[in-house]
Amino acid sequence: MRHRVHGRKLGRTTAHRKALFRNQLTALFTHERIVTTVPKAKELRPIAERMVTLARTGTLPARRKVLTMVPDRDVVRRLFDEIAPRFMERPGGYTRIVRLGNRRGDGAELALIEFVDYTPPERGESAGAEGKQSLMDRARGMFGGRRGEEDAAEDAVEAVGTAEEETPATEDAREPAGPAGDVRESADAATEEAPEAEEESEEKSE
Numbered sequence: 001m002r003h004r005v006h007g008r009k010l011g012r013t014t015a016h017r018k019a020l021f022r023n024q025l026t027a028l029f030t031h032e033r034i035v036t037t038v039p040k041a042k043e044l045r046p047i048a049e050r051m052v053t054l055a056r057t058g059t060l061p062a063r064r065k066v067l068t069m070v071p072d073r074d075v076v077r078r079l080f081d082e083i084a085p086r087f088m089e090r091p092g093g094y095t096r097i098v099r100l101g102n103r104r105g106d107g108a109e110l111a112l113i114e115f116v117d118y119t120p121p122e123r124g125e126s127a128g129a130e131g132k133q134s135l136m137d138r139a140r141g142m143f144g145g146r147r148g149e150e151d152a153a154e155d156a157v158e159a160v161g162t163a164e165e166e167t168p169a170t171e172d173a174r175e176p177a178g179p180a181g182d183v184r185e186s187a188d189a190a191t192e193e194a195p196e197a198e199e200e201s202e203e204k205s206e
Contacts, residue, residue, distance in 0.1 A: 034112075034113060035111070037111065
């Protein structure tokens with residue numbers, strides 16, 4: 001029985017578990033939504049909301065406290081400057097957990113943890129401030145998308161046109177020229193003279 005036992009060990013040692021939460025907090029504050037298992041999401045939610053509450057104060061001790069859990073200064077700066085001001089009028093409950101079903105393979109139940117005011121970026125805004133494109137945008141540009149299909153169709157039309165232009169040249173190249181043509185003409189002449197020689201030999205024999 002787990003009487004008076006607080007928290008989940010998640011099958012990890014203390015150091016491993018803390019490192020897991022640091023990585024998940026960094027990803028959550030960077031992308032504002034992550035996919036993980038339900039037990040991890042339930043353990044991460046109170047830690048993340050505590051960090052947001054500290055960031056709402058905007059003080060230097062609070063920033064140092066958050067840096068002990070999120071060692072990335074850029075992520076902490078984003079938390080204090082962009083995320084926390086959005087929840088100044090909200091007394092807690094900054095995140096939500098949405099169950100996604102079981103994962104193929106091990107059957108673990110997945111969940112989506114995100115901020116309650118999260119809005120998915122539009123396709124044109126998927127590139128970040130540094131001009132980096134997401135994996136989906138890069139894949140859409142390389143293999144999919146309307147524009148990719150049109151470019152492929154244009155390339156196919158151009159290939160067909162060049163093939164039609166090159167066809168007469170290939171037929172002319174097949175015709176013999178030079179000494180080879182003279183040899184063929186002499187062979188044809190010999191075959192024409194052969195029947196005449198046979199007729200002459202028949203007349204002499206008669």
